[in-house]
Amino acid sequence: xxxxxxxxxxxxxxEFGKYKSKGTVTEIKMLNTYxxxxxxxxxxxxxxxxxxxxxxTCGHNFCFIRWDDGWKDLNADAELDPKYxxxxxxxxxxxxxxxxx
Numbered sequence: 001x002x003x004x005x006x007x008x009x010x011x012x013x014x015e016f017g018k019y020k021s022k023g024t025v026t027e028i029k030m031l032n033t034y035x036x037x038x039x040x041x042x043x044x045x046x047x048x049x050x051x052x053x054x055x056x057t058c059g060h061n062f063c064f065i066r067w068d069d070g071w072k073d074l075n076a077d078a079e080l081d082p083k084y085x086x087x088x089x090x091x092x093x094x095x096x097x098x099x100x101x
Contacts, residue, residue, distance in 0.1 A: 003083045005091075011044055012081040013062065013073075021046060021078075023062060028091070031065055040066045040092040042080060066094060 005011060009025045023044035031041035047059040064071040064080045071080035071088060080088075088094075 004087050005042065005084055011042075011084065013044065013064070013078050014081065015078045016076075020081075023047075023060075026061075030092075031063070036065070040088065040094065042071065042084075042088065044080075066092070 005025055005028060007025050007028060010022050011025055012020060012022055015021050023046035025042060026045050027041070027043040029041055029043075031037075031039045042064045044062040044064065045059055046062065049058050062078055063074045064078075065074060066088070070082065071085060073079070
């Protein structure tokens with residue numbers, strides 16, 4: 001089985017143009033905002049210090065959603081490590097031949 005993800009797990013992601021990094025999964029859900037509906041989403045918090053809680057200004061909150069070419073942050077500045085793709089695609093029922101757009 002591929003790498004499973006659960007809330008509280010530490011995950012790897014790649015910050016574009018920078019370096020590989022880690023964060024903590026805070027939510028795995030379908031994203032339903034005013035402009036994005038029913039998109040698979042993994043929320044990850046990267047702390048910039050010790051023992052800071054998610055949603056504080058002492059770190060960064062990533063919202064990785066499924067695009068055709070991977071799980072990328074809404075701000076387009078990071079990508080979830082590809083080792084999680086298979087599990088997340090199965091979890092959300094995304095068919096490889098008919099991916100979410």
